Amino acid sequence: MYFMALATDYDGTLAHDGLVTASTLSALKKLKKSGRKLILVTGRELPDLKEVFPEVGLFDKVVAENGALIYTPASEEEQTTSPSPSADFVDRLKKRGVKPLSVGRSIVATWEPHQATVLDVIKELGLELEIIFNKGAVMILPSGINKATGLAAALKDLRLSPHNVVGIGDAENDHAFLRASGCSIAVANALPAVKETADLVTREARGKGVEELIGKLIKQDHLIARKRLRGVLLGTANGKKVYLSPVETVLIAGSSGIGKSTLATALTERLAEQGLQFCIFDPEGDYDGLEGAVPLGDGSTTPSKEQLLELIEKPGTNIVVNGLALKVDE
Incomplete structure (x- = not known):
């Protein structure tokens, strides 16, 4: 899933x-x-x-x-993400004959064609508000909401x-x-x-x-x-761009020293650019200091499973699990 x-x-x-x-x-x-x-x-x-x-x-x-x-x-x-509407703003709209007028915890709403009046009042009061339309409805909210x-x-x-x-x-x-x-x-x-x-x-x-x-x-x-979902760009084949979908698996194979870790690092950079999360299990310490990732464990300290699960639940957090201190059977 x-x-x-x-x-x-x-x-x-x-x-x-x-x-x-x-x-x-x-x-x-x-x-x-x-x-x-x-x-x-x-x-x-x-x-x-x-x-x-x-x-x-x-x-x-x-x-x-x-x-x-x-x-x-x-x-x-209930959790509000923006301040309550200005009482002065609501009063001015009422005085200008804006009907119907609904006032919520943060939103102020009416219907077309009152958007011109709403915009005039916003300018008059110098407020940082935005008008958002919804099939005839006119909604006024703080900028960025x-x-x-x-x-x-x-x-x-x-x-x-x-x-x-x-x-x-x-x-x-x-x-x-x-x-x-x-x-x-x-x-x-x-x-x-x-x-x-x-x-x-x-x-x-x-x-x-x-x-x-x-x-x-x-x-x-x-x-x-x-x-x-296009995913991340891997490269080109026969003149066409090849992408790795988030639901697909890629195997990076080859003999030692040919650049597998370099390629994997480049892949993590592209994952990060797309805002996709990654977790690397690193048995040899090849990814120490990987940019944009939280390290867990080192050559003498074993990584904690509890820490890993806590971090991986945060979608914006990338992790490198260093397994150098783990025994082979672990």
């Missing part, structure tokens, strides 16, 4: 007219039983989401308010790499978190721009498209990864 989590948008993707069908819920439960995590990534405010989607407890993490709020259903813990930053915070809590996440969405505000996912999927009803940048487009729309994706993940996880 390569893809460890599914991150899905709510409106227009998981839900149609705000509701999730029984068959889509069943598919989500099936995916969770496979050992994968479920992450909901939505522009909705949390109270509103809970009202329309009482089954939110199915998810391991909820990224609400377009990335500004992280909610853990199991513990009901979006679904991608929210997903990153959720994945940090889950100790998962974005490379092992499949993201699925349909609208403008989904671009950020889809680009941040290891594999990006657009449902059939998605905007053309979302379809153009996605790795795959489902045949079915909305919840049926999510069900279609879940079926493929359970049955063809490695096939999707092999076909859709």
Whole structure:
């Protein structure tokens, strides 16, 4: 299993007219039983989401308010990633006749065509805010806060790499978190721009498209990864570039002294450039001082299994396990 989590948008993707069908819920439960995590990534405010989607407890993490709020259903813990909206900003919008107007923990939301008024008020007050669109909805958030930053915070809590996440969405505000996912999927009803940048487009729309994706993940996880993830460049053969997919194995073989370790070191550099994690078991101390990696053990100290497991759970950490102090049978 390569893809460890599914991150899905709510409106227009998981839900149609705000509701999730029984068959889509069943598919989500099936995916969770496979050992994968479920992450909901939505522009909705949390109270509103809970009202329309009482089954939110199915998810391991909820990224609400377009990335500004992280909610853990199991513990009901809420974590904001940005400050509350300015009272002066909200008051000015109300005075300018912006209706409807919704104010969350961090997000302020309305609908088109009020974006011009919102932009005027932002300029008047000199605020560092961004306007994000979602099929007619106008969402205002602190600069730099979006679904991608929210997903990153959720994945940090889950100790998962974005490379092992499949993201699925349909609208403008989904671009950020889809680009941040290891594999990006657009449902059939998605905007053309979302379809153009996605790795795959489902045949079915909305919840049926999510069900279609879940079926493929359970049955063809490695096939999707092999076909859709380019991986790292190994070299060229017959004029074509050859890549190593994260789900493939490469054997570096040959006699002593011909540069196997040099080649392996070059490979780790390319893995690091792609943000992919590596762990080297080094029985001879050939990788001492390898750049970008945490060393465990040396010629006189045996590496600790506990330390290794703790470090390897952090997706951004690369490790070199020095086995010089280990006996052969160990």
